[in-house]
Amino acid sequence: MEITTKDFKHCELVAVTGRVDSATAPQFTQALDELMHKGMYRIVIDMSSLEYMSSAGFRALLSAQRECKRHNRGEVLLASVPARIREALELAGFTELFRTYPEALEAVGSF
């Protein structure tokens, strides 16, 4: 798994590649926590090169969404979600909790 963060004027773009499971989810959580500690609560997660995500990754997404949406200060958006991962998110009822966009830049532009 690799995480790249890019600053935009109104939000942060986090590109996560490879596989997020119980082994790598702590790094993913840490990357999101660092942004939030810096007061960045508008986050787009680009999943275009994400191959796999287990419930460990879902938990990281849920915690971040909760933190970002508190006091209406921001939101986590998901972009370019691969089909298999989208299906798993749907099974977990997560698609109701996140707005998703086909392209990362479209999500960035929505802030």
Place this chain on the structure above:
Amino acid sequence: MSTRKFPADVKHLDEVREFVGQTARLAGFTEKGVYAVQLAADEAASNIMEHAYEYDSDKSFSLRCEYKDDRLVMTFLDQGSSFDFSKVDKPDVTANLADRKIGGLGIFLMHKLMDEVEYKVTSSGNFLTLIKRKS
């Protein structure tokens, strides 16, 4: 039929997914089916590593994976702490963000992704069997 042993260390989850994925691919599962089998196996293995063995990497569990009669059967066997599957709270996947529970999702996904899930505590260890039909 093939059986392998894995230590209770999350570093080995990649190998768990590769092991079951290979059997599912050889059996002719679609990519969607292969992903479902890999995700369910990952959730099962993660649970054993965390709850049965508390990430003690000196401990290991075995995983048997076989395809027979249109069904992929994965059998996990561990000698760690057992837990009652039926007592694990089912997450409310329709709850709103504030009320959404963080835990229980792995087991919930296993049930959703597989056709059959069976957990059995015996004198030789805890057996977790996950079955996915190809068609």
